Amino acid sequence: MLGRGSIFAAAVVLAAFCGAQQASAQGVFTLSSPSFKDGERLAVKNAGNNKANPNCVGDNISPALNWANPPEGTKSYALLMFDPEGRPPGGVSHWVAYGIPASVTGFAEGEVSKASDKYIGGLSTQKVGFYSGPCTPAGPPHHYTFTLIATDLEPAALKEGMTREELIKALDGHAKQATGLIGIFSK
Template sequence: MTRLIFSFALSVFSLSTHAQEFRLNSADIQHGKQVKDAYVLNGSGCSGKDVSPKLSWSGEPESTKSFAVTMFDSDAPTGSGWWHWTVVNIPRNVHSLARDAGNKSGANVPSGALQGRTDFGRPGYGGPCPPAGDKTHHYHFKVWALKVERVPINSESSGAMVGYMLNTNSVGTAELVPVSER
């Protein structure tokens, strides 16, 4: 019995030391650091270029069938946060989004992927632009590993609907949280 328990413990330890951690990376944004002007909203009192940052990920769970990427401001003074970007139905073999993948035209997302409607009222990336003098805002860039190949949304689906579908179908997430204040 002791030998069986020891063998089991050794197997679990061996598996855990070889498991990859699901990670989201970017050279354009950094966890806990101020978002650079290129990725900031152009409008609403901000003068950024409104370009989505380059993102890449690795170490997703084996059961992953597709990915999604979202950007959400949990500190927006709305009572419910602010959806800045949603991209769903990213094929399983895609592990990055190029800089400006969130272009409002939708032409820069991977084939088969779709951008949902943000709280700006349209699909596409909308960069940070917190109210002047407000507290520091945290922008949650999250990649979602999903157990389905496609989530049933369209370009008019709200961030809340996309969030619901992602939470329902998630097998793992990885996140970077840069900040912005002005």
Template sequence: MTTARLFAATLGLALHLGAHAADFTVSSTDIAPGQTLAPAQVFQGFGCTGGNLAPQLSWHGAPAGTKSYAVTLYDPDAPTGSGWWHWSVFNLPAGTTSLPGGATAGTLPAGAIQGRNDFGDSAYGGACPPPGDKAHRYQITVWALGVDKLPLDQQASGAMLGYMLNANALGKAQLTGLYGR
């Protein structure tokens, strides 16, 4: 195959996957895109006083071949040099299309696992940027995966999970909320 044909085939595949990725969306009754998070999604501790409740999420339009999902909540603006992982849930069965507000280990679908957040817990940890910082972006990403299960447990770090997600992603949908104090 010539370089030009290889490039054309690769571009065609990328455009095909991109078209399907555009169909994959996530929404929330608790978070409006680009808007300030409600007190319910703010951390309780570290000087923050919130409800520390995971937001309700719904998604649809996942790529064909999706075998499981993962959800991550990440703050790329945290002053750490590596961002801040607030929440991760993985090994959600392929039939899952939503999570209720306030989801916990006891209310997640069977087999789903919450990874370790940067607060040190395997649970949701809400927004809590330093006082006086500009509003931080809280990126909720639903990952459509081509594997049934990731070989990780509840002690998985955000970095390890991120590696596994990027290695197995068929597509992803993202919603970003803001919060500052």
């Protein structure tokens, strides 16, 4: 016969197992890219192409991005690309996009290198509302963090042209879950 401690331990194990089964059936909210793996180098073509800046050595072609298994009740997404090592101490915001409808599950390579009707463009550090690739100076690689945020907001709920900081403030209380992906780049 099992004692109370053994019954409790068995119940905890069973509950954990059932919870894990439910989580794996629903899936984990993920952001991925066929263009690069998490923690790996972005291609040169993904770097910025501002000819006035010698650190911009690429073609400004946005990498492909895909996501899956959003949390229940997701109505829209926000997507940020941020370089925490750029322009110390504040970092560089390379892309601010939001109002992405819940029906959208990714962007093709190059699709967000210009404005798109699939999202509302915010303002990056470069003052543009679309992808702006890395222009990393010589030295150690920078980490370009892509963060996808599932929200309970309707796609048209927020005004156009918000900065990263304004968007983060506007999403307070509306973010359901976030997932991320990091690409590295150096000149």
